[in-house]
Amino acid sequence: MPRMSRWGMVCCLTLEWLALGVWVGGLLVLIGVVIPAVFNTFGGQDIGGLFLTQAFEGYNRFVIGAVAVMCAAAWYRWWSGDQAVAVARGELALLAGMVLIAGIIIVVLHPYAATLQAQAFAVKEETARKAAFEALFRVLMPVRSIYMVNLVLGIVLIGLKAKQSLSQNGVVA
Numbered sequence: 001m002p003r004m005s006r007w008g009m010v011c012c013l014t015l016e017w018l019a020l021g022v023w024v025g026g027l028l029v030l031i032g033v034v035i036p037a038v039f040n041t042f043g044g045q046d047i048g049g050l051f052l053t054q055a056f057e058g059y060n061r062f063v064i065g066a067v068a069v070m071c072a073a074a075w076y077r078w079w080s081g082d083q084a085v086a087v088a089r090g091e092l093a094l095l096a097g098m099v100l101i102a103g104i105i106i107v108v109l110h111p112y113a114a115t116l117q118a119q120a121f122a123v124k125e126e127t128a129r130k131a132a133f134e135a136l137f138r139v140l141m142p143v144r145s146i147y148m149v150n151l152v153l154g155i156v157l158i159g160l161k162a163k164q165s166l167s168q169n170g171v172v173a
Helices: 006-041 045-080 089-122 126-168
Strands: none
Touching: 006 045, 006 126, 045 089, 089 126
């Protein structure tokens, strides 16, 4: 027997889909629009780099909110006991992977890259500046790849949730 109202579940699912949309959509916008616009508009690596650092810090704050909403929604759906909105193991595994990856980026990699960026911008001597930027780019390459993995996991999670929705409504998926 379900433990909540239909409206409670509608609100839960709406917030969950919205959080997933912010997570995936925000990253798509950053990758597909913001990064190319910055490098085609801003006049210099320093200004463009600082702008992108700030943009990704803002995105990361949204991801923290999305994590909170998605985890709370998964718990609420599990707690409800309603089989129509049951939390599948695959869904939990994808969400856990996404949260782990986001945590590594937000807590470890992004702050480290921001520190390296600040150091590179502070160096005036050309050889030392080049070495500092090389160190920064060695960190940014895997960070970009990890963001892409998280994007793919988010898209897979959307597909899994869509498939579950269709299965719940008697549509063969």
